[in-house]
Amino acid sequence: MSSPRKLKLNVLRYDPRKEGDEPRMVTYELDEAPSMTIFIALNEIRRKQDSSLKFDFVCRAGICGSCGMVINGRPDLACRTLTSQFEDGEITLLPLPAFELIGDLSVDTGKFMRAMSERVESWIHDEEAERRELTVLEEPMDPDTADRIYELDRCIECGCCISACGTARMRPAFLGAAGFMRVARFEADPRDKRTAEGWYDLLGDDDGIFGCMSLMGCEDHCPKDLPHQNRIAYMRRKLVQSR
Numbered sequence: 001m002s003s004p005r006k007l008k009l010n011v012l013r014y015d016p017r018k019e020g021d022e023p024r025m026v027t028y029e030l031d032e033a034p035s036m037t038i039f040i041a042l043n044e045i046r047r048k049q050d051s052s053l054k055f056d057f058v059c060r061a062g063i064c065g066s067c068g069m070v071i072n073g074r075p076d077l078a079c080r081t082l083t084s085q086f087e088d089g090e091i092t093l094l095p096l097p098a099f100e101l102i103g104d105l106s107v108d109t110g111k112f113m114r115a116m117s118e119r120v121e122s123w124i125h126d127e128e129a130e131r132r133e134l135t136v137l138e139e140p141m142d143p144d145t146a147d148r149i150y151e152l153d154r155c156i157e158c159g160c161c162i163s164a165c166g167t168a169r170m171r172p173a174f175l176g177a178a179g180f181m182r183v184a185r186f187e188a189d190p191r192d193k194r195t196a197e198g199w200y201d202l203l204g205d206d207d208g209i210f211g212c213m214s215l216m217g218c219e220d221h222c223p224k225d226l227p228h229q230n231r232i233a234y235m236r237r238k239l240v241q242s243r
């Protein structure tokens with residue numbers, strides 16, 4: 001049996017809360033295992049070489065959105081990225097930019113996503129429903145509409161689209177593609193009674209949809225393949241027509 005390939009992982013190490021600590025790259029070497037993901041490799045390093053290495057994960061299945069990081073220059077999920085796809089076995093890992101760094105590869109996407117949710121008022125707006133008696137039966141939704149909403153509601157808040165976005169990097173108040181996708185989800189929902197004018201008030205400026213430069217880093221790097229290009233273009237047209 002041939003011996004396993006050696007992997008070389010160059011990892012940014014930095015603890016912003018530790019006085020005097022400086023960002024630095026640390027290289028770890030380990031044997032590659034069959035079907036190894038970046039997440040498994042990092043876990044191996046933490047278990048056998050350096051228990052202080054910080055990175056996030058929960059589901060290990062591309063569902064929770066915790067393990068986003070920059071992998072050889074591209075924002076992606078560590079748990080869904082196989083080490084075998086890197087031909088020379090050398091992999092450089094950096095934390096996602098545009099989010100507050102907790103330490104090493106761990107960033108706080110939660111604060112950003114919570115602010116985004118509040119900003120786009122991420123709930124069904126229907127004044128009539130608020131007055132309706134609780135005993136009134138829910139209205140059925142036609143399956144095609146439910147499918148359309150489900151498609152747009154698959155964002156796992158991993159932050160890859162925000163880290164891949166030039167505008168988000170330059171303009172900290174920019175809502176970003178995850179926010180536009182959240183808007184698309186509610187805009188497609190017939191129970192939400194917000195009008196184009198209402199959406200304009202939330203998104204109609206340079207920190208919203210008109211600040212987007214349409215270079216589509218979000219579409220290229222979204223691990224859930226959400227239709228960013230299509231939805232951003234649609235929403236921008238809708239807002240322009242509302243004036």
Ligand code: SF4
Binds near residue numbers: 168212
């Ligand atoms: S298309 Fe817009 S939202 Fe997407 S990465 Fe580019 S500037 Fe950001």
Ligand code: SF4
Binds near residue numbers: 157161181222
């Ligand atoms: S839109 Fe895609 S890339 Fe952006 S946070 Fe959601 S799943 Fe991640």
Ligand code: FES
Binds near residue numbers: 056057059068080
């Ligand atoms: S660990 Fe949950 S998406 Fe990677």
